[in-house]
Amino acid sequence: MPMKAVLFDFNGTLFCDTRFHLAAWHNFFKKVQGRDYPREELLHRCIGPCNDAIFRDFFGKELAPDQKKTYEKIKEDEYRAAVLADPRNTALRRGAGEFLDYLVKNEIPFALATASPMENVDFYLEHLGLNKWFSLDRIVYDDGNIPQKPHPAFYLEAARRLNLSPADCLIAEDSVTGIRSALAAGAGRIVALSGTTPMEKLSEIDGLFAITEDFCGFERFLR
Secondary structure (H helix, E strand, O other), X not given: OOOOEEEEOOEOOOEOOHHHHHHHHHHXXXXXXXXXXXXXXXXXXXXXXXXXXXXXXXXXXXXXXXXXXXXXXXXXXHHHHHHHOOHHHHOOOOOHHHHXXXXXXXXXXXXXXXXXXXXXXXXXXXXXXXXXXXXXXXXXXXXXXXXXXXXXXXXHHHHHHOOOOHHHEEEEEOXXXXXXXXXXXXXXXXXXXXXXXXXXXXXXXXXXXEEEOOOOOHHHHHO
């Protein structure tokens, strides 16, 4: 049965930004702890989980709300600075723009489900050109009230905004955590984008419709 809509993750899916998050976390821990963590350790512990989970992991406790807010600002400021360091960094994943244009042309609804905070969503709309395709009402973001992935809440809400069931939707994801969220939401199809998660690890996950490297010809997964 053809899919009626597409729900996108953003970080690592539409936008290949793992290297910017790694740079941001490296600089964050240098500022806050005075420590240099190996890249592989940051990749394992910081790519996929939400900020709250990362803070609990590294600090061994739940931070006070004011402290958490301060730390989140330091980290996300570092992240946005890393992206803006080179104009070439603001390109979406190969084929993403063309696929989004295809969805618009063919009147196929779509929405974004990202664990990014509002400040980053504004940044993406302005600096990555997302405002060409997305209005804020079609973006589910971390407002502090939605359970984080792998809970299905982000995708359940994104589908609700399209007045559809997740079973009618193709979900594009890149991380194991995000894929678990999509599975829990009851997605009609899940297509994994490689890069953040090694191809061999993605191939071990049951329930994926396909694994691909980019969005070139992505419309074939809708049929």
